Amino acid sequence: MPLDRPNRRDFLYTTLGAAALAAAGPLRAQAWPERPIVFICPWPAGGTADQSMRALCTVAGKVLGQSIVVENRAGASGMIGAKALASAKADGYTIGQIPISVTRFAQLGMLQADPRKDFSYIARTSGQTFGIAVKADSPFRTLQDLVDAAKARPGQVTYAHAGVGGATHVGMEEFAGAAGIRLNQVPYKGGAEALAGVLGGHVDVLADSSSWAPHVQAGKLRLLATWGEQRPPRFKDTPTLKELGYHVVVDAPNGIGAPKGVDPAILAQLRAAFRQAVASPEFKAVTDKIDAPVMYLDGPDYEKYVNTVYQKETVLIDKLKLRELMKG
Incomplete structure (x- = not known):
């Protein structure tokens, strides 16, 4: 009899353990992501932005355990792709590049979305050399x-x-x-x-x-x-505008985001994956090739940056009379 009790206990623990695993199985199967993720690139295939985004998506896909499929939706200075991203379902399965020019074109009426309200921000990645x-x-x-x-x-x-x-x-x-x-x-x-x-x-x-x-x-x-x-x-032999006495700096950094309303837990996974991707040797190889300085910011800081640029663009639009130029 004394031997029966441990056997029964072991049997009970084994049974409960199996039941727990069975219950956990569907939860793991439902964990995000369970299918490929679509990445909207608002520029033509083969361009500098497209090259850098594809490198990031390859690495981030490996981190997440699912492929990230790049779809090029070019046109209207990047705003066709930006609008498609803002309008997509906020389930984490559609992400994309957000050109910083959304802060300008939204105010000029070329983007029917508000960059301060309609995107979830994942990462600022790299700038451009103009x-x-x-x-x-x-x-x-x-x-x-x-x-x-x-x-x-x-x-x-x-x-x-x-x-x-x-x-x-x-x-x-x-x-x-x-x-x-x-x-x-x-x-x-x-x-x-x-x-x-x-x-x-x-x-x-x-x-x-x-x-x-x-x-x-x-x-x-x-x-x-x-x-x-x-x-x-x-x-290195070419001076910058700033060095020559003109206080103009333009680097138009690229960033990655999703539609507004993505689950915070999913957004955290995306932020972590692209943080690793930006730090990867694969991404560095591309940025070196296209002279793109790495300008990483995590999602929350990137969002603050976008809001700051939006305010600056408001002033610049009036100063340069861009509304009149757009009408012309």
């Missing part, structure tokens, strides 16, 4: 040459950019204001077309992110200035 470039045979050998020419011929020096209201357009107008000059802006549908316009000799100056980099290294373009806080490692 610059002013000219053809190798251009008479503008320095930025001062360009400024002098623009002062001598107001409104006649032309520059190509990737779209009215975008970072390259606004950045150049900020620079022109700081330099006391008037330039003639020529909008294109994207950076690739703007680059082609300058290489083809149709426009004097290119204002773009690092699409110019391989052409500068090949000797086809001359880089006059970059727009970041510091010189990019590959172009």
